[in-house]
Amino acid sequence: MNPRGSHASHGALPGALTVHAGGAPPVPDTELDEAYAALRRAWNREPVVALKRRREALESLKRVLTEFTPQMIAAANADFGCRSAFTTKLGDIVTMQSELGYVLRRLPRWTTPEARRTDLHFRFGSGHVQHQALGVVGVMAPWNYPFRLALGPVVAAIAGGNRVLLKPSERAPHSADLIRRIVAAAFAADHVRTVLGDAALGERLCALPFDHLFFTGSTEVGRAVLRAASAHLTPVTLELGGKCPAIVERSYPVARAAGRVLAGKLFNAGQTCMAPDHLWVHRSRLDEVLAELRAACRRSYPRLGDNDDYTSIIDQRHYERLAALVDDAARRGASVELQNPANELLSPATRKLAPTLVWNVSDSMRLCQEEVFGPILPIRVYDSMDDVLAELRRLPAPLALYYFDNDARRCRDVVARTKSGTVCVNEVMLQSIQDDLPFGGVGASGMGKYHGPEGFRCFTHARSVFHQGRVNGASLLLPPYGRLARALVDWLQR
Secondary structure, three states, X not given: OOOOOOOOOOOOOOOOOOOXXXXXXXXXXXXXXXXXXXXXXXXXXXXXXXXXXXXXXXHHHHHHHHHOHHHHHHHHHHHHOOOOHHHHHHHHHHHHHHHHHHHHHHHHHHHOOEEEOOOHHHOOOEEEEEXXXXXXXXXXXXXXXXXXXXXXXXXXXXXXXXEEEEEOOOOOHHHHHHHHHHHHHHOOOOOEEEOOXXXXXXXXXXXXXXXXXXXXXXXXXHHHHHHHHHOOOOOEEEEOOOOOEEEEOOOOOHHHHHHHHHHHHHHHHHOOOOOOOEEEEEHHHHHHHHHHHHHHHHHHOOOOOOOOOOOOOOOXXXXXXXXXXXXXXXXXXXXXXXXOOOOOOOOHHHOOOOOEEEEOOOOOOHHHOOOOOOOEEEEEEEOOHHHHHHHHHHOOOOOEEEEEOOOHHHHHHHHHHOOOOEEEEOOOOHHHHOOOOOEOOOHHHEEOOEOHHHHHHHOEEEEEEEEOOOOOHHHHHOOOOOHHHHHHHHHHHO
């Protein structure tokens, strides 16, 4: 769950954005270098982190998260100006605790060497795959789910037996400072270290010779991270994003679809990488969909200004960007309707942006070109599902695709004919919190996967190991090649 797109960027921002006021002060080179060097020394001293120690570290984090829950809620609220406590509990803490429990249960199985088949003519030997830790890894985290998206990759890296250097986002300074305290309380200093700083620190960090680098953020910044990491041939996992479509098939119950799409769009005020970016509906049902979306807004958020469950936009720059998207659409002929049931005067100082429905949109509008990443829902109409699927194939693959339809055959067809990092049918966003499912993008929306066993594999090397037995049939194939060797090769060729 992370903001993406050319403008909806977040996290450590190497070479892409200016430093934001209120962020953590830059870390001197010496502090960053010392943190990296300390982890590298620890790795050289103990290249195999025992399973017992990994489990103890993860269990420690689980306890610490419970202890720090009130502080996490307060820190996120301070960073956003108003951040729903429910959003922090569900989006950051509950899902993190669930993943920790899952990893702790599965880790013994993941770390057990996997026996592999040996061909008949090598029957006296045996082979297996051993998942070996990579070493020292870097994690660069975003601001929108500041705890979940920082600590989730850390959990996977620790499970894999690595040391971790973590940089939280400077755009959520209260959360970043608390993450440093959480890490210090949960982990030994030679296991996980946290550094705080601005975009310049991010540039220096991703230029270090890590054994793996994990970045969550915008596509634009992801390219910069990849370029910096290439100097050391550092493997990189990029969790990016895109314009995630929600498509409602003509016959699907409109009220049900509208309610689910709106709930996903407005959770965390839309500041979620996999939130529905825009909605496709059949032309004949546009008015019905609009009516249901208005009703869902009234039910969910009868008030906005003094409603602690309606989250503010993270900062003024992002707030102004969203307002500019709406203004651009209105100037270009779109229909724009703010959903403000209590008709409140929302001060820009609060950065609370009313849920906004936009229809009669066109490709020329910025709203249709950039990832929205806010509580604005563009609504597009179609006459044929084939037209929708052709349009989606023309565009970069998004992180998520949502499809609403009760016909199993059509669902299979849509999944087969589209490309996205993840898919969710008849719901939104739930695919990302299934502990046993991988999460990640494809193409412009990212590379690499984590969550579930894929998270463990992301931070380990699948090392092939072959043991030759005392009897070695391969010795028959050594020169000089006699009749037996030639006959054996002829037999193997069959």
